[in-house]
Amino acid sequence: MDTEYAYSVSMSIRHGLLALLERGPSHGYQLRAEFDAATGATWPLNVGQVYTTLARLERDGLVAQDGVPDTEGRIAYRLTDQGRDEVRAWFGSPVNQKAAPRDELAIKLALAVTTPGVDVLSVVQTQRTSTMTAMQEFTRLKVRAAEDDLAWSLVLDSMVFRAEAEIRWLDHCEARVARAAARRPQNTAVETSSAPTGPAARR
Incomplete structure (x- = not known):
């Protein structure tokens, strides 16, 4: 896994578990269930991830x-005062877009326009x-989402808005590629054998 992506994912899980523990002590299976319930299992966790993250959180105090x-041998965990400070700091600060995972689609298209064929x-x-x-x-x-399931509804809103923006x-991108192709000689890196189906077809 890409190091930058892994770091971003681990930070999301880390703070997500801390936020859940703000509600009270819980063991790993409870935390996984609560995390999945809050996000609609959009980013499902396995118990191994949860307990690995809890071990690191314990190491960090x-x-x-x-x-x-x-x-059943399950250990419950609780927030420390330092953990509560961490949760408050997380909720009080913006998400750093520069630390977000690399955009695979943007990278794919950037390479596509420079790769022959x-x-x-x-x-x-x-x-x-x-x-x-x-x-x-x-x-x-x-x-279908229940009106009172605000957490899941907000996650879905985010996914819909992201899809619309994409x-x-x-x-x-299609319009720009079509315009660039019209100005290039044939047999360049940008191939446009397929007719545009989006806005480029109307330009």
């Missing part, structure tokens, strides 16, 4: 074991179809 293991418009069209399908599914989930960006 942000959580501590609470009491003795239960009858790649049909860039086909790459765009394939992604647009996939993103539109995903957006329709998110919209269906929103309709489709607009893909339309923009």
